[in-house]
Amino acid sequence: MEDKLSNLIARYNADKELNNLKDILDYLQSKSVYIYTTIKISKKKLKQIPKDDLLMILNNISIINNRQYFSVYSNNSFTSNQSYCLEVNMIDCLQFMKKMAKTDEIIIDPNTENSLILDKNTIKYLKYYR
Helix, strand or coil, rough: CCCHHHHHHHHHHHHHHHHHHHHHHHHHHHCCCEEEEECCHHHHHHHHHCCCHHHHHCCCEEEEEEEEEEEEEEEEHHHCCEEEEEEECHHHHCEEEECCCCCCEEEECCCCCEEEEEEEHHHHHHCCCC
């Protein structure tokens, strides 16, 4: 299975041109990414859960250099046997992040060679130019 987002990230990491980053951002505005949960749950139900419970249910916080990143995945093949996969868009991710204090950046495909961190400015672009 070809993973277009992962390929776009690999191209960006090999040659950090803004055109490659724009391709990633354009992709993220129109396509889904995946988050992992510890229980099987719908996106609608997950959005209604209080923030303390949300932290327990979402299996997608990465901590790098004492900073917390909201983790998303380019495809659902990264799952472990203990996780459930939930298809979401970037706007959903931003809504989940609002509930999580200290988490204001997104990492795509953490712990892989083609991971990518989206900082606050990139997230603002995704929020306001969609």
